[in-house]
Amino acid sequence: MSNYNNKLDNLLLLIKTLSKSEKRNFKLYANRIKRNKYAKFMKLFEIMSQINYYDEKRILKYTDIKKVQLSNMKAHLYQQILISLKLQHTEENHDIQIREYLDFSKILYNKGLYIQSLKFLKKAKIIARYYEYNTILLELVEFEKMIESQHITRSLYSRSGELSTESKELIERIQCRNALSSLSLELYGLYLKVGYVRNKKDKVFIETYFRTNLPKFDIDKLSFYEKLLLYQAQVWYHYIRQDFIMCYRSSYKWVELFQNNKKEKKIAPVSYLKGYHYLLDTLFYLNHYSKFTDVLKKLEKEVKNGEILINGNTKILIFMYTYTNRINKHYMEGSFSEGVKKIIPSLFIDFQKISNHMDYHYIMVLYYKIACLYFGSGDNENAIFYLSKIMVNKKKNLRQDLQCFARLLHLIACYESGLDENMDQKIQSAYRFFIQMNDWFFVQKEIIHFFKNLGNVYPHQMKGQFKKLRDKLIKYYDHPYEKRTFLYLDIISWLNSKIKNKSVEIIIKEKFIKTHHQIMK
Structure with missing residues (x-):
């Protein structure tokens, strides 16, 4: 699916991000000096524009550049491209x-x-x-x-006094903005590391941290960016605490802030897209299907109509947020097989184009979403394939929660597919990882113990065991800390599928139809 592990070269990556107009402008900029037209760095630019991966032998062959010169020549070309881009984009930056x-x-x-x-x-x-x-x-x-x-x-002697006053006011504004941006960044960093609060200790820590680091403010006196940073900090805070109603309110204010300030949509499109994503994410977790679909349609319409600025950063976010939320829509409906047919082919094509520019956090999230979509459709082999990509990740301080729950879903998918010959080893590996990540709580324990004891259960007793596990887990569905497992993994629907002898897809689809029908009434 990805060339993510291919040898990456900074110059090649930069050239691959250039649009046709940027390439044309670079050539005009470089050729303003006539002798540059046949310069070695221009030949290097031409050959690197044609290749898809770094091939030093080919570069040396077609450019007449000696190997000892290549490093300096690449550095020179890199700098010239950046100067050209700066000149071209001065007005919009x-x-x-x-x-x-x-x-x-x-x-x-x-x-x-x-x-x-x-x-x-x-x-x-x-x-x-x-x-x-x-x-x-x-x-x-x-x-x-x-x-x-x-x-x-x-x-005018008063000018010095005016400048002193202006300087003091700016320092106060910058201090407030810095406090809000630091709080927002720290909370986001905590979320990336561990995900949602796991226990009372986590909850007390995050609440104390937020309360003590939130600067005093008058909402009516805050500027656009100060409000934006405040809403961002509130979203991370409520998100980590799994308070999705409050998270919805803050993310709604975040998006509304941009919609009331049109010029900022063009200046800070990344922040606007992130606000949209968290609004959709909270609606997904609140299972508010009608609002979710309305907001997703609005986002897709704005992208289609060119209302959101397209650049290297927004391309990645539009790809990520569009596909993950389309997948989420199929989760809510229980239409997994339809999702695989409609989404996966185009997702793979688009992913190939930008995978080298995506950070590993986004890639992990995408793999997990794809794995869940395959699992729901009954394609356990593909689910296992993408879950394995998360499990081999060496960055254990990145999305520990996602890495933990990928291992639980992996166990279930292995069991479902019949690939359970090394099940004891897989169970032991998952157990060790949960302990290592300090994420060993009731729901995880019960699922691991369930799989551990399956070998001692006779076939005619299986349904009873599934019922027993479901009855234990369902009590924790709204538990303040244990419920986070159900946000990542619809374990109850899987257990019901085993008890009722139906596919997971049918179980979730029936649940959706029943819930949606009641809302429509």
């Missing part, structure tokens, strides 16, 4: 434009042209204020203060 004005201002200052220097600073400040680049704005103000303090540039 406002922080680059501000930096350019600041550079001009410093050059003019060093020439002794103070009034001209201040004019460029003024232009830079207008953009920085409009787009809330407060950190850069503070740098601009500090430079302006320095000019005003060292040189007589104006007749």
Whole structure:
């Protein structure tokens, strides 16, 4: 499915991200000096634009570059491409434009042209204020203060006081924003490491951490980005605590904030997409099918209509969020087989194009979703294949929760497929991993013990054993900590399928029809 493990080369990866217009602009930029047209670095660019994986022998053969020169030539080409991209995208990257004005201002200052220097600073400040680049704005103000303090540039003595006030206000805003961004980032990091709260100790820790690190604020006085960081921090906080109703409220505010501020949708499309994703995710966990489908349609419509800026980052997120939520829709409906037919072929094609640019967290989530879709459709062999890809991951500090539950589903899929010849070894391996990850709780224990004791059960007793396990586990379905297992794995539906002698797909489909019919009434 993926070339993820192929040898990666930074220059090749950069060239592969270039659009046709970016390649054309690079050639125009490089060829502005006539002798560059036949330069070795341009030949290197041409050959690397044609290959799909790094092939040093081919590069050396078709470029006349000596092996000892290749490293320096690649570094030179890499830098030239970045300069070309900077020049091409200055207008849409406002922080680059501000930096350019600041550079001009410093050059003019060093020439002794103070009034001209201040004019460029003024232009830079207008953009920085409009787009809330407060950190850069503070740098601009500090430079302006320095000019005003060292040189007589104006007749108004009040200017120094104005700049001091502006500087103090900016520092306060930056401190508030930094506190919110640090809180948001720390909470997200905790989620990536362990997932949801596992016990009372986790819950107390996360609540204390959130309360003590949340800065005092007046919501009406917060800027767009301060509100965004606040809603993000609230989403991670409620998400980790499995409070999905509160998470829904915060993620809704997150998306609504962008929809009420159209220009920010273009400036920060990554944050907008993430808000959409968490809104969909919470609706999925709340099992609110009608709202979920409405929000998913809105997201897909915005993408189709070009309302969301497409770049290297948003391509990955649109791919990830569109496919995972389409899969989630099939989970809710119990239409797993339909999902495999409709989604998997195009998913694989699109995944091949961007897999080298995706971080491993996204890849793990995607593998788990694919595995669950296959498992629900009755294709246990493919489920095992994608679960194994998660289990071989060496980054044990990344999504420990996902790695743990992948092992539980792996045991179930192996049992279902009849690939249970090394079951004791697989059970032992899963057990050791849960202990190692400090994730050994009641539901996990009961499932592991169930599989461990299966060898001692006669065929006619099997249904009774499945009933016994279901009755034990169902008591923990709404438990504040134990319920997280059911968020990853619909173990109850699997047990009901064994008891009723029906497929998992039919069980979930019947449950969906019954629930949806009651809501429609």
